[in-house]
Structures are given as structure tokens and as C-alpha cells.
Amino acid sequence: MTLFLLLLSAHFIGDFYLQPAKWIQCRHDKGLQSPSLFLHAGVHAVLALVALWLADAGLWQGLAAAGVITVSHFLIDWAKAGHKSHLAFALDQLAHFLVTALVALSFTKIDIASLLTSKNIWLTRENLLYLTGYIIIFKPASILIGQLLSQHAEQLKKTQGEEEGKSLGNAGRWIGYVERLLALSFILVDEYTGLGFLVATKTVFRVGDxxxxxxxxxxxxxxxxxxxxxxxxxxxxxxxxxxKP
Structure with missing residues (x-):
């Protein structure tokens, strides 16, 4: 876990702090011919080596792990070049995360097969309750609220105009997702004071004249x-x- 967290921190530093916007644009424009693609992979190579050294990974095994991270990062970013959608970004980060996890796993005595067979450790009643709760508060809750407020939304669209009402609906849906996510999390960790912060925030920005x-x-x-x-x-x-049990 220590090595995994170090490698994950190195990834975030390299991808979000040490990658100028012009490198990203150059990679999207030129693909494999972009110098920034190689520079970015080099930055991750250095950061991975530092993380592996801090974790006392060993010389040869550490060099091999850094090589895997560098090459995989290069190939994943090359595959993403030219794709600027949210889905492409999510898949890109997921691929990097999986590579990081596999590299960290290679330094332990635990293999993938044993992880898959130990699913009962994760499929507990408490975890399933948490999962079900978070599933409920997103799309099902959004649909229920939308149905209950459908009549009021139609009246609001008539007074605001079609485009204004549409924009309000899309923004409101995402605001609802975030506020329910935070509210449920505050409740589950017994921090009810956080709910007051959410209510105050919405009051400041939402109450009109x-x-x-x-x-x-x-x-x-x-x-x-x-x-x-x-x-x-x-x-x-x-x-x-x-x-909860």
C-alpha cells in the first residue's frame, strides 16, 4: 500500500502539476510526432524512480517497474491523443490507475487470482448497504425529484423561456448529485454539521429577489x-x- 500510494502520488504530480497545457495541446495536434509526448513520459519515469526508491523497491526490480510505468504511460497517452471528451479522460486515468495497481501488486506475494477469490472480504453486508445507498441517491433520486417537480418546472419554463429553463434543469441535476453525495457521506460519518454548510451554500447562491x-x-x-x-x-x-450489522 505504501508503494501504491507513492506511485499514485507520482502519477498525479506528473499528470496534473508537471504537465503544461501546451504539452497537452501539442500531443493532441501531433500525436506520435509530438515532443511533449516523450517529455511527459520522461517526467513520469523520473517520478516513478523516485517513488520506487523511497519505497526501497530494489535496484533491478525498481528499474523494471519504472520501465513498465513509463512505457505504458507513453502508450496510453498516445492512444488518447486527439480525444478530448470526458469519457476519454476517464478511461485514460483508469488505465493509468490499473497499471499503477498492478505494478504495486507485483512487489507483494498476493496475486490477482487470490484477490478475485477473496471477494467475500469486500462483499459484506455493510459494504453492500453503502453501495446501495449511494446508487439510490444519484439517478433514482434525480428521476423521483424530477417527476415530483415536473409541473412546477413547466411553469418555470413558461416564465423564463425554453433555453433558460433547459440550462437550469441540467445545472440543477448535477448540483443535486453533488449535494446528495455530500449529504449522505456526512450522515454516514456522523458529521451532521456538514449539512448546515450545504444548506447555507445553497441559500447564498439560490435565493432570489x-x-x-x-x-x-x-x-x-x-x-x-x-x-x-x-x-x-x-x-x-x-x-x-x-x-448496519
Whole structure:
């Protein structure tokens, strides 16, 4: 775990702190002919060597591991070149994460087969309750809130215009995801004071001027959505805690 965390930290430093924006753009424009592709791989080679040295990985095994990380990083970034979507970014980071985990795993006596056969360690009642709770608060909760507020959303669109209402809906959905994620997490770790921070944040940015009818409807719509969102997160969290073994 120490080696894995060191290698993971080295990856984040190399990918997000020591990679200028012009390197990324050059890689997207030129692909394999981009000098930044080789420079970036070189940076990761140095960082991986430092991480392996700090973990006392050994000379030859450390050099081999650094070589695997460097070559795999080069190939993964080359494959991603020209693809700027969110999905491409997520797959890129996932591939780097898996390589890092496998390299760290190679320094232990645990193999992949034993990890797969030890699934009962992870499939506990408590973990499954947590997983189910987090699954519920995202898409199912969003659909339920959308259905309950559908009539109010239609009225709001008429007063704001189609484009404004559409933008509000998309933004509101993602705000709801984040606030329910944080709310449920605060409940599960018994930090209810964090809920006050969330409510105060939404109050500052969402409460409009009630002197106009249009802003009154928007404020009421947001308050209803926020209360429903928090209610679902609270009830889900309390059920998870109540069902824990």
C-alpha cells in the first residue's frame, strides 16, 4: 500500500502539476510526432524512480517497474491523443490507475487470482448497504425529484423561456448529485454539521429577489428541489445506518 500510494502520488504530480497545457495541446495536434509526448513520459519515469526508491523497491526490480510505468504511460497517452471528451479522460486515468495497481501488486506475494477469490472480504453486508445507498441517491433520486417537480418546472419554463429553463434543469441535476453525495457521506460519518454548510451554500447562491413574481417561482422551485434532495439523502442515510450489522 505504501508503494501504491507513492506511485499514485507520482502519477498525479506528473499528470496534473508537471504537465503544461501546451504539452497537452501539442500531443493532441501531433500525436506520435509530438515532443511533449516523450517529455511527459520522461517526467513520469523520473517520478516513478523516485517513488520506487523511497519505497526501497530494489535496484533491478525498481528499474523494471519504472520501465513498465513509463512505457505504458507513453502508450496510453498516445492512444488518447486527439480525444478530448470526458469519457476519454476517464478511461485514460483508469488505465493509468490499473497499471499503477498492478505494478504495486507485483512487489507483494498476493496475486490477482487470490484477490478475485477473496471477494467475500469486500462483499459484506455493510459494504453492500453503502453501495446501495449511494446508487439510490444519484439517478433514482434525480428521476423521483424530477417527476415530483415536473409541473412546477413547466411553469418555470413558461416564465423564463425554453433555453433558460433547459440550462437550469441540467445545472440543477448535477448540483443535486453533488449535494446528495455530500449529504449522505456526512450522515454516514456522523458529521451532521456538514449539512448546515450545504444548506447555507445553497441559500447564498439560490435565493432570489422575492419582489418579482418570476424570481419568486424560481426560489420556490429551488427550495422544493433542495428540500426533497436533502430528505432523500437523510432518509437513505438513516436506513443504511439502521440496517448496519
Amino acid at each position: 422575492l419582489s418579482r413574481e418570476r424570481d419568486m417561482r424560481l426560489t420556490e422551485y429551488m427550495m422544493l428541489g433542495t428540500l426533497m434532495s436533502f430528505a432523500i439523502a437523510l432518509i437513505t442515510g438513516w436506513l443504511v445506518l439502521a440496517l
